[in-house]
Amino acid sequence: MMLTSKARLFATSWLMLVVLLITSGVPAAAQTSLDVERIQRATVLVMQTRIIGSSPIITCVGSGTIVSRDGLILTNAHHSLSGANCSGDTLIISLNIRPGEPPVARYQAEVVQANPGLDLALLRITRQVDGRLIDRASLALPFVEIGDSAGVGLDDTITVVGYPGIGNDPIVFERGTISGFAAEPSGGDRSWIKTSASITGTMSGGGAYNQNGLLIGIPTTAPLTPNPATGNCISVQDSNADGLINTNDVCIPTGGFINLLRPSAFVRPLLQAAQLDISISFPLERVISTTATIPTARPRFRYLGFSPSVNPAGMPTTIIRSLPTGSNSLYLFFDYENMTPETVYELRVNTNGIPNPNFSVSPVRWSGGSRGLWYVGSSGQPFPNGNYEFTLFIDGIAGDSARLVIGGGPDEGAAFSDIVFGLLDSAGNVTGTGFVLPTGNTASARFLYRNMTPGGSWAAIWYYEGQEVQRTDDGTVWAESDGASGTKTISIQSVNGLLPGSYRLELYIEGRLAAVSDFTLAGGQDGSFARIFNNTHFTTASTVQEALSAAPISSFSAGTSPIFAMFNWQLIGPGTLWRIEWSVDNQLFFSQTQPWSGAPTGSNFLMQIASPAGLPDGTYRLDLFVGQIQFDTAQFRVGIGQLPIDRFASAEGIALRGQVLNSVSRDGIQGVSVMLISEDYSVADFTRDWNQAQLIATATTDRNGRFEVNVPLQRGALYSIVLLAEGFLPITADGVEITDENHPDNSPIDITLELTPE
């Protein structure tokens, strides 16, 4: 179609009209920065299904949130990954097409990144619901941006969004406040955000938003084993084809009410890896000498104790019997055994016999290893006086409980605290990194004591991998020479050398546990420090065998994939927890802690980092940790050494949508092309070249003449628009601008345009 002079004249006359229409757009949610419509559209229902007979049967349901325009969905791992309670193999994604209506199944998705312990998963839309493949580049879905969960504080108002049922309910927005934070070793003091919002089980995996409309948390609860008798699941399909829907059919777990949000800070590494399409696999060579055992015995918690604070290694600073009035930090410590990532644990707290949701933790997946010392607690939150009872549940069954009185003055009794470990230097000082020591014949511990009574009994017991190996010989009676308060150093020794692995020191006063701490022995001695990993380097090759003999490379050409990473290790005991971290341009995208299962000493532990389209340009770094201590690091560059800029990464902006009408009949016109030209070009440029590279977005009107531009518009930018339809005079407009004056908030702009028949 030619733009005749008449058409140009006509178009010019439309310029002011378009601007006028934009300025008079009706905000959908006036005067709020929470873009309700975008959040609604980005919130999806995730249904896990499997084929039974010839029918798809729903096995698990949860909520999710679209976090990228090409179809990445953030949700929980427990209803995405196939497991004992959710045994499906296909994920169906339903969208909220119209507000107030139930979601409609549109797509299939696959898990691209998951962390079962954190109960987070990122899905990617890969197929239409009928199974046809989707080119991700063709998707332009509404999405929300991840906010900074570290920036939220007590009593901040949040909005939790998700689906309250298993498919027949529209999205709900539950407003509430942040009532506290829960601490765990997996994420420190902000492992969980607690909220007063009323959240049902199937909203798990949805989103919690701050007042700026940014996603700051993921409501999370793990459903227990479905049991129709307890009402924790619902059967909605005749899965056994017996003509009845009853307790013999697949029961979809619905979970209970949720008071926890997993902070969005934990999402960023997963999201970064998914957006870069990077996969990491290891170990590629036969470094495994012991097979990782999956616990088969019943999981259990024991030795519950309380501490007012936690040291940087995640150990209790001391063990207390009471907490004074005005305390605002408390941690419950306990030993755990036989835990798996699918184990569900829960903490219920009663204050003076009344359930206290503020300090309870709703059922969540276990995020630790199989055995060790764990804590759950909170800081920065006042604890009212009272008698507290803490009861731990495993898979819905009550386990050990412990009581603590909060109130009164500080405990003036004898106490041990602040244990640190190291090697003794020539002056008798404990030196080293505190909790990871090199292997040798001796390991020492230094601790503080106060209010000790000479002659009182005390004991120090050392454990190796859970077995007692030594008691302090002179530890039965407190020596007068030590005084009431001070610092004491004790040691564990072995003439044959201490084996690498996990150790524990327990300190008792009058038979009561007064302090406890774990530490690790690993690596060779390098002064008072451990040397565990070394010679970390990178190369590229077409096979694993070639990689082992290839020369180290530190700078790779653009698009290289795969790249192999190798390192040597020494004296690591089986089961020792170690951590791998990968980052690109200083942004973490992979972090995994796992028990060591290889030979104690070896070389060329081989990892592969790969991407189907080649690794994106950037500077990649590999860090190796034991505990909180970094023991080796190395980096390489790909291409220019800097990540490319994703111009579609931001969801911020103003949505443009509208309707195109026939100016004569007033009917909507189907199939009109709406083309939004980028700032760098004008209508004249575009209608000269007709090149799609000059466009920001295109849209086509539906049967009602409605269209939606799927790229958010930015304030202050000058856009040009072209509307084309055969049989109608075109509309073009240059210099369309959204300003604070003509559109003060971020609500969508809804315009009506009229095309005149030729």
Place this chain on the structure above:
Amino acid sequence: MSTTIIEVGEAPVELTLRQKWSHYFVIIYAILAIIIGVNLRDSAVFATVPYSNPQVGITAFYPHRWMIDSSGDYVFRVRDMAQTGFKTAMQVNIIPVNSDMTTRNILETLILNRSQTDSTFRVLSQEPIQLADNTEATRMTSTFVASNEDPFLESIPTVVERMDVIAVQGGQAIIISFLSDALTFEQNYPKFEQFLNDVDF
């Protein structure tokens, strides 16, 4: 009483030679105008824009005011954005082949890929053809159902007819495709025919 109407008119006047020629010229001018108009329309409708890609060795002429895009997994694609409903499109793809591959293998690959991505994909016909430059090629006609990708709009799917012309040359297969709403396929086809005649690879 009866009334008789007597019509009195002027006696017929014979046209002068000048008048006669005037009439003849008007008719001639009208015919000429129609011919020029048709030609102008044809030149407008069938006006083309040159395309050249030396990297892959292709030159072509595509319809004027069709939007060109070379960002996808094709060499280039042009679409008639003024078309209401499904945008009539022509695109050129190049895929590598080896000496063991036959045209049949390429067709099978295309069919397998499209059955994964196109709704209700169905092959209508396959036949050998000869291009304007006597290059041997294969033509495959198929249909599928296309719908607006935006899940939030009420769009009625369109039945699309697709014609692929596959020619193997110099270690690569050139696939020239034409996609149109099945209802307007015949009407739009002449543009593709012209495109096919002009393309050089």
